[in-house]
Amino acid sequence: MNFDPLIARLRAGNTAALARAISVVENERPGFERLLAEVHHSLGRARRIGITGPPGAGKSTLVERLVAAYRQAGQRVAVVAVDPTSPFTGGALLGDRIRMESVALDDGVYIRSMGSRGSVGGLATTTREVCDLLDAANFDRILVETVGVGQSELDVAGMTDSTVLVLVPESGDGIQTLKSGVIEVADLFVVNKADRPGAEQLRRDLEVTLGLRRRAGRQADAVLWKHPVLLTVATKGDGISELIAALDRHHAWLLESGTLQERRTRRLLHRTREVVDRATRRWVWEEARADQRIAERLEDISAGRVSPYEVAAEVLGGLKQGERT
Amino acid sequence: MTAASRPIRVLVAKPGLDGHDRGAKVVAAALRDAGMEVVYTGLHQTPEMIATAAVQEDVDVVGLSILSGAHMALFPRVRQMLDQMGRPDILITGGGIIPAEDMDQLQALGIGRLFGPGTPTAELISYIQSWASEHLEA
Ligand SMILES: Nc1nc2c(ncn2[C@@H]2O[C@H](COP(=O)(O)OP(=O)(O)O)[C@@H](O)[C@H]2O)c(=O)[nH]1
Ligand SMILES: [Mg+2]
Numbered sequence: 184m185n186f187d188p189l190i191a192r193l194r195a196g197n198t199a200a201l202a203r204a205i206s207v208v209e210n211e212r213p214g215f216e217r218l219l220a221e222v223h224h225s226l227g228r229a230r231r232i233g234i235t236g237p238p239g240a241g242k243s244t245l246v247e248r249l250v251a252a253y254r255q256a257g258q259r260v261a262v263v264a265v266d267p268t269s270p271f272t273g274g275a276l277l278g279d280r281i282r283m284e285s286v287a288l289d290d291g292v293y294i295r296s297m298g299s300r301g302s303v304g305g306l307a308t309t310t311r312e313v314c315d316l317l318d319a320a321n322f323d324r325i326l327v328e329t330v331g332v333g334q335s336e337l338d339v340a341g342m343t344d345s346t347v348l349v350l351v352p353e354s355g356d357g358i359q360t361l362k363s364g365v366i367e368v369a370d371l372f373v374v375n376k377a378d379r380p381g382a383e384q385l386r387r388d389l390e391v392t393l394g395l396r397r398r399a400g401r402q403a404d405a406v407l408w409k410h411p412v413l414l415t416v417a418t419k420g421d422g423i424s425e426l427i428a429a430l431d432r433h434h435a436w437l438l439e440s441g442t443l444q445e446r447r448t449r450r451l452l453h454r455t456r457e458v459v460d461r462a463t464r465r466w467v468w469e470e471a472r473a474d475q476r477i478a479e480r481l482e483d484i485s486a487g488r489v490s491p492y493e494v495a496a497e498v499l500g501g502l503k504q505g506e507r508t
Numbered sequence: 509m510t511a512a513s514r515p516i517r518v519l520v521a522k523p524g525l526d527g528h529d530r531g532a533k534v535v536a537a538a539l540r541d542a543g544m545e546v547v548y549t550g551l552h553q554t555p556e557m558i559a560t561a562a563v564q565e566d567v568d569v570v571g572l573s574i575l576s577g578a579h580m581a582l583f584p585r586v587r588q589m590l591d592q593m594g595r596p597d598i599l600i601t602g603g604g605i606i607p608a609e610d611m612d613q614l615q616a617l618g619i620g621r622l623f624g625p626g627t628p629t630a631e632l633i634s635y636i637q638s639w640a641s642e643h644l645e646a
Contacts, residue, residue, distance in 0.1 A: 272541055273515055276548060294565075296545075
């Protein structure tokens with residue numbers, strides 16, 4: 184399929200075209216990688232910010248406030264809100280827009296909800312590529328909201344410039360378990376619902392934990408980012424300007440320390456591997472008609488006449504040998 | 509393993525000023541359980557908000573629950589806005605307390621089938637599914 188007209192309309196700011204291009208990528212329709220290749224050279228302008236944390240922490244409410252603040256500063260903002268897909272039905276209920284009503288009709292705002300689809304964590308496999316399209320569509324800020332389940336905090340950190348972990352006073356009990364993994368990938372911490380008791384205590388606990396980690400730190404002091412812990416009341420807008428300022432400071436630090444370049448290079452490495460991986464899978468499953476051939480042998484496998492290993496070898500043996508160097 | 513089929517995307521909204529959204533939520537959950545991706549936008553949605561969300565979300569179907577009696581104004585307005593925004597292909601369906609002659613008239617204006625209160629959600633689901641198999645690329 185020729186995507187040139189779609190790309191031209193997308194760049195010209197046509198929302199329906201942008202929305203369709205995102206679907207092409209999300210559905211991995213034939214040629215979607217060519218579409219991404221086309222826009223690749225114009226990327227890098229947008230700042231990508233991940234907002235993650237447990238369900239109900241106030242992420243969407245916070246996103247609405249951030250969008251409004253960025254809009255006041257004249258920036259164009261895109262939001263990608265990912266919610267889990269049911270592994271049983273493939274369906275998903277995407278309800279984050281409910282909390283973003285006040286910015287929904289603003290021309291400079293684009294909001295897109297995604298199901299996590301085949302992926303296990305809170306992120307869809309194509310979310311980072313969807314962000315590329317938004318970058319190409321000239322948004323200045325891209326906010327990615329994901330539910331913090333399983334590996335998804337790590338995933339979102341791998342695809343954004345800055346990662347914000349949103350907690351609530353009630354998260355205090357879980358702070359011990361938080362230490363492994365999640366704390367390492369977050370750049371900024373927000374204790375939302377600070378109108379409830381325990382927020383200040385959680386902030387102190389987090390700061391102690393972060394301080395200990397800093398003292399044991401592996402990075403040189405000069406490039407060390409001092410993770411801020413901010414209190415917010417998203418429903419009232421309290422603490423939002425401080426969060427915006429902290430995100431700006433983080434961006435400046437990313438630039439100065441060379442970390443931004445490092446992160447973007449790491450993303451590109453990851454991306455390239457992913458494209459190869461996807462192509463390999465497609466090649467094996469389609470070229471070898473693997474599903475069909477497995478289905479043909481299923482009865483034999485089930486009856487014990489042949490083992491899964493032998494059938495797998497049959498399937499792979501049917502592949503044309505690729506070119507070897 | 510291959511990305512052969514994709515979920516049908518549906519926007520469920522409750523326009524107008526009336527009451528609660530229990531019915532719309534039940535419908536949203538039923539569509540999700542039928543394997544669809546449901547963008548739920550909640551109460552008090554204006555036609556402009558509904559059409560804007562539908563375009564941004566690139567949905568295939570818009571489902572509206574209208575109990576206020578304003579169906580003759582709201583359905584055509586959403587249709588008109590979607591057409592203007594370049595999405596005449598989106599199916600608009602939904603339900604509410606709508607007299608049969610109104611349903612006919614709305615259908616003539618490019619609205620899909622509408623369902624009365626108490627219709628089992630299974631009927632809406634199979635309507636959307638058969639519409640999708642006819643109108644959407646695989
Ligand atoms: N008390 C209080 N409630 C909040 C605050 N921020 C969000 N909420 C409420 O928490 C609930 C979940 O918010 P939502 O943004 O949907 O959370 P998400 O699941 O993390 O996206 C909603 O009822 C919000 O109104 C806050 O700062 N204080
Ligand atoms: Mg949310």
